[in-house]
Structure formats: structure tokens, C-alpha cells
Amino acid sequence: MSTRFSGRRPALFAAGLAVLVAAAAAAVNAIPAHASLPSTPSGWQLVWSDDFNGANNTLPSSSNWIIDTGTSYPGGPAQWGTGEIQTYTNSTNNVRHDGAGNLLITPIKSGSSWTSSRIETVRTDFKPAAGRVLRIEGRIQMPNVTGAAAAGYWPAFWALGAPYRGNYQNWPGVGEFDIMENVNGINSVWGVLHCGVAPGGPCNEFNGIGASRACPGSTCQSAFHTYRFEWDRTNENAQQLRWYVDGTLYHTVNQSQVGSYWSAMTSHAGYFLLLNVAMGGAFPNGVAGSATPTGSTVSGQPMRVDYVAVYQTTGGTTPPSSPPASPPASPPPGGGNRDAYTNIQAESRNAQTGTTIYEGYYVGSIGNGDNLRFDGVNFGSPTPLDFVTRAASGAAGGISGLVEVRLDSLSNAPIGSFAIANTGGWTSWREIPANVGSVTGTHTVYLTFTSGQPNDYVNIDWFRFRR
Template identity: 75%
Template sequence: MRKRSRLLPVALVTVLTAASGFFLTVSADAAVPPTPTGWTLAFADDFNGANNTLPSGANWIIDTGTSYPGGPANWGTGEIQSYTNSTANLRQDGTGNLVITPIRNGSSWTSARIETQRSNFTAPAGGVLRIEGRIQMPNVTGAAALGYWPAFWALGAPYRGNWWNWPGIGEFDIMENVNGINAVWGVLHCGVSPGGPCNETTGLGANRACPGSSCQSAFHTYRFEWDRTNENAQQLRWYVDGTQFHTVNQSQVGASWAQMTNHAGYFILLNVAMGGAFPNALAGTGTPTGSTASGVPMRVDYVAVWTRGGGGQPPSSPPPSSPPPSGNRDAYTQIQAESFNAQSGLVNYGAHIGSIGNGNWARYDGVNFGSSTPRDFVARVASGAAGGVSGLVEVRIDSPTAPPIGSFAIANTGGWTSWREVPGNVAAVTGTHSVYLTFTSGQPADFVDVDWFLFRH
């Protein structure tokens, strides 16, 4: 989709709407394509779960409500629905598809939005990142489609826990559509808002009709590529069914390019919003209306991420047994929790560490703080601990028994996949050290999972 704090997208439509009406379709299942020669698979989900089950919690976070906690209202876009984790709005259909269904409830709407657990999808230095999904937009057109806003997109990792740093952290809209128009939009958001190099709040975008069958009546493959083959002339490309329809070059963005690329990477989102600035602008009226049809789903056959060249994008996997070179880690960028050099008592789940309780620890070698001291640290954590169970996430330097230089308390966050970014103060530290995350609790039960942590100036 677009970004949560985009207020008035005004992309021009170059295609005509189809005739009024909506139609039921038969879902189509196609497995994730074989990895092309020269590419490396970094992530894939083909949604092959049982009927009426939620997507994998190991892969996806389910967003709920009308905003991130402390973030812009109505997700920053003016959309009017509330997102839920109900299988009425979000489910696997048992035939290989994820189904996201907006539903009218009296005068209100519910729908669904998910985002990947991982937030480190990035183009390798000297290589290419490819994000792809096979999707059928909601099969509804004309007056019955007013307000429908399906999207497949990616946001820069630093947005998590901040919620107010858009558009500088970057947004790639791989596929978005409004009001049942037979068109796919591809858009880049970056820089500052309003204005800036990406002409916010509109973004740098293009659109075209889907090849062959309309976007609404059939599945189409939507692909985005970030090409770093030439580090001084990088390029972003958008495709539908293998046909390129939009390009943004590094030279168009200037200094804002570094801001949106020099971080841990991106997380991927799928959602169907209802109403908001984009559909309202193209409809010339508020949406949805009394004529808008309820219950027309977006269907997602698969989502996959590949990389090529530059050594490849490493998939989430256990770290190597040998420690990285001294000073290999920057204290002020995200350190993935599963990349520890040693640990005691916890479990590496590939994308995060968990099953953590009192006395457990993880060690991260070669963390370079430089000559300036951090003001605090922040960790992305989740907890499904029982009532009354809590503990401390602590930072220690060079020894798991050294006095902690910082900590924060954590209890149940709503579940083991309900991630929160929690800050804690730290004492002064400079130079390069082994950093220990240690875990202390007065109860024997596990109390926290950790996705990543970093220090802040």
C-alpha cells in the first residue's frame, strides 16, 4: 500500500473503470515458482495451510485496530476500517491461497492486514533484491468497488517502533489499486512530506492496466526489484506479469536514497483497506458509499523474496559457529538476535530467539560503539507469558556476570507474536566489546522472545 502517514495521494488514472458489478471467482493455486538460475531464495510462503486457519505466525504479524500503538490514527491514510485477526477477515482457504476479506458491519467495516516478522529484506551489495507475489485483487468494479484499496508493499525497518519517520525510511508499493479500476500502481515514497524528491504525499508512481485479463478478474504476478549492481547508479523496478511498467533511478532521489537504503532493510505487508485519501481522491467523493459491496476478498497465492549476486541475502538461519571479526557489528544498527556468537539456555527459531527465562543469555561479539556513548537501547520483544510472570532484559559488557549497564522489564505483550519495541536506558560505553543480553526473572517460566536490538545515540 502507501505509507500510513500519507495524507493525500493524487496519482493520475490513465485507465477507465470497468462496468459496475462484482463477481465470484474460483481460487487458483500455483506453488511458489522454482528459484530462477543465479538467484537465492530468501523467503517464501505459499499459504498452503488448512481452510479457515490464520497464516503462519512464524512468518507473519497480524496488525489489529485502527493504528499502531502511538502511531497515526487510521494508519495515517484516512482509511476507515478496523483490522482484525478474525478468520472472517483473514484466513487460508485450504486450496493454497490467503484470503483477506473486508466486511461491512452496519455502518462500520472490518478487514485484515499482515506484515512479515522479518524486517531485513534488502538488496545485497552489488546485487539485486526481488519481491514477488501472485495476487487476485478483489473482483469488484464500478460503484460496488468504491473504497476498496488492496495493496502489496514494503516499509523500511526503522518505521517499527517509531511510526512517525515516514517517508524518509522508504516505502515500496509493489501493487496497489483503488475503486476496482483495472490498473496496478507502483509507487516509491521517500524523503520528506510534503514535497521532497518523491513529491509527497503522492510519491513517484506509475500505473498500467493488467495484461490480458483485468486485475480484478484473474491472478497476476506483481514483482519489485531493487538493483544495486552499480552502487552509484542503483535502480528500482516494478513489473506485472513480467512486464516492466515503472522505474526510479537513484539520481532522481539524490541524498534521500541513502536514508531509505542505509538501514536493516524492509518488511513486507499485505492488506485491504477501505476508504481513505487515495480512493477518495480518485472517486471525487468520500468512500466507501452505500453502494459499496461487502465481502469481496483479495486472494494471495504466494509471496516470495529472492536475491542475486553480491553474496546473496542470507535467509533466517542459525549463525555461524565462529565469531565475526572484531568490530564487525555496528552498535547503532539492528543486531538480529538470532545472530549470537554463543548462548545459554535459549532457542534459536531462525528469525528470532525464544524460550527465554531466568538465567539465559546470548553473546554478540565485536559490537562497536565508537567514541560516543549511547543514550539508550531498544529491543523488539514479544511475550505470551502467563499472568504474574515477568522479567528483565539486561545488557552487560564482556561478561554475562558483569553488572548490567541497562535493562527494561517485560511481561505479556498479548502473545508470542505480538512484538513491541521497548527502550531501556544504558550507562556510558565506548569502543568495541562483546555485548551480552541476559535475562532475569523471579519466576521459572519463559517470559520473552527477542527479534533484534540496537543502541541509539
């Protein structure tokens, strides 16, 4: 769902209509309504999820979700940047658990005005580790309304780059993955990538790079379907984005299509997820060929969300459900395979003492005497000015320690360090800079950890050098 006012999407609409005409209503195995979160698929590990099992008429968990309100972010573009006409609220009239395992987001008309809801995850760090695949999935029934009565309905399940939160002026460069979009009650799901610059750029903004298809078997409006997005980093120089509905691949974007803009949308901390139902705006208006909603649009048809889950592959290989890709080789000692000036993921360490990988994307259980080793880090020339580390700590009061950088041997003196104590929690991440001594060429880099107490005191997500 674009965060800027976008024009018509004729290519997407034409593709969608072609699929609708050609699609056969093949039978599929029915999945019971209000099913629980499914078992974690083989080859994957669960990173985060919400099964929406709250009591009837309660709001989504504030630990998981932020409820957006009004007609824009503070200081952000009006009408959420899309021309949509509703006002978002935190009322249970617009967003609530139904007590049967679903979250309902319901647009409501009162007089000439519409209200609805939009929620976004508290977490902003959904991103695959190097050599892994990230999978974002939701089981959703779109608002069950079609034809003229559906004019203006715009349900969406999507993700925005973390730097957008609090800035609101850096779209589309930070990236946007539209995992599921639909407008006007059409039996079609759209998957879209927004990136680069607008207008134009590698993602043809404001349209994005998109594709669409009919929902398999039952229509998107009459039944639940599973919408899935994958970000594949198994080949770091040929990454891929993939969109699925009910396990069927229907859209792929390769890193080469985005070119130099790929880094801007992938080198930051990650993405946050959003669920919303907008009314009117550029996309439904463009497909309809006129302003929506209309006098025929009916009120009160909810989008139902059974679950949202984020998974990551358990190793550096792609699971059977995805197209094959070659995992990168581990960088050999002194091989120069790591760029010192891009994020070096902590979990990609070549060796370690005393640490543990958590959720597949960060390293924890770090205390005095522990270390991480990273081989073949190429500093080139000139020398770096400093280094920055994404770290977090939930250590008790009075517990702190140093994070140090050493080159080539654990016995060498640190070339830089910083102290860290409690940051507000073990995943309350901060990007902490520190000065670093002169260094050029290729080296083995050690992160070493020193504390006057035996307690664990820090988690590390990534680090990089800057010049």
C-alpha cells in the same frame, strides 16, 4: 499504500486511464489457480516465502505474520494515516486460509461499519546485500468487483522501512515501496515510491513517485497476476528500484532522482512486507472524486494471495530478467574503497576463515578462531568514537564469545571488542555498540572471534564505526 493522509493522485490516475484506453487484451499463458510456490528462478536464491497452504479457515502463520488490529498503531496516526474507514481484525471472517493454497483478506460491512484485515511480516530485514538485487514478489488476485460496487476497495501489497515499526512518526523518510496498489476496481496496478519529507520533497509527497498500467491479458480483478519489485544494488552509487507485473517492467526509480534522501531509506536494517485491503481513504476518494465507500459498494469481496516470496541474486550480477548493470569492483587492499562510517556488510568480506554466508545477507557458523577481513576501510579524520555491529546468537546456555576489531594484521592487539551470548535466536538481531581506540586513515579491518568453547556463537549482519 501511504502511511500518512495523502491527497489526490491525479497524475497516477491519468496515466492509468491512458494505459487502460490503449491496452490491448493480449493472450497470456494461463497459470492454474492455487499454484504452488514456483521454482526459484535461475540466478536467484530464495530468502523467505509463504505459500499460504494452511488448512481452511485458519489464520496466517504467526511465525511469519503479525495481524494488525483496530484503526491505528498504538500512538500512530488515526485511520492508519490514510483516512481509511474500516477497522482491522484478526477474525477469520476477514483473514483466513481457504484450504486451497490461498490467503483471503475480505472486507465486510455490518450495518454502517466495515471490517477488514492487514498483516505484516515478522521479519523487518528484507534488503539486498551490496552488489546484489532483492526481488519481492506476490501472486495476487485483486477483489473481483468493479464499477460502482467496487467504490472504496483499496487492496495493497507493500513494504515499509524497519524503523517505522514502533516509531510511527518517521514516514516517509524511512521509505515505502508500494509493490501493488489498486482502488475502486479499476483494471490497473499502481507502483509507487514514498520517501524524503512530506509534503513535497524528492518523492512529491503525499503522492509519491508512481506509475500504473493495466494488467496484461485478464483484468487485475478476474485473475491472478504476479506483482514484483526489485531493489538493485549492483552499482552502489547508481542504485535502482523497479516494478513489474507478470514480468513486464512498467516503473523505474533511479537513486539520482531521490538524491541525498536515498541514504535515509536504504541505510537502515531493511523492510517489512504488508498485505491489506482498506476501505475508503485518500487514494480511492481522490480517484473517485468523492467519498468512498458508498451505498452501492458491495461487501465480502476478498483479495486472494497465492504466495509471497523474497529472492536475492546469487552473485554480484543482475539476472537476465533485469536491465543490465555493472557490479562494483571488489575493494583492493588499502584502496580506501570502503567508508568506515556506513554499514559494511559482513558478506562483502575480502577473505575469511571458518565462516559461511547464509541467505545471501549475513555471515554465520562463527566460532573461536574464525575471522573476516575487510580491505581498504577509510576512517578519515577525526578518529571514531565507537563501533556498532548488528549481531545475533542462538548459542546454548553458557556459550558466549568476543567479537573483536583488529587493524592491518591478525596478530595486532584488538582496538575494540564486545561479548555476546544468546540473543534469542540466530536471527534475533541486536545492534551492539562498543568502544574503539584511536584510528585514522585507511586500513584493513579484521573482525576476529574468540571463545573459550568450540561452539559457534554468533552471526554477523553488518558493522560500522561512529564518530
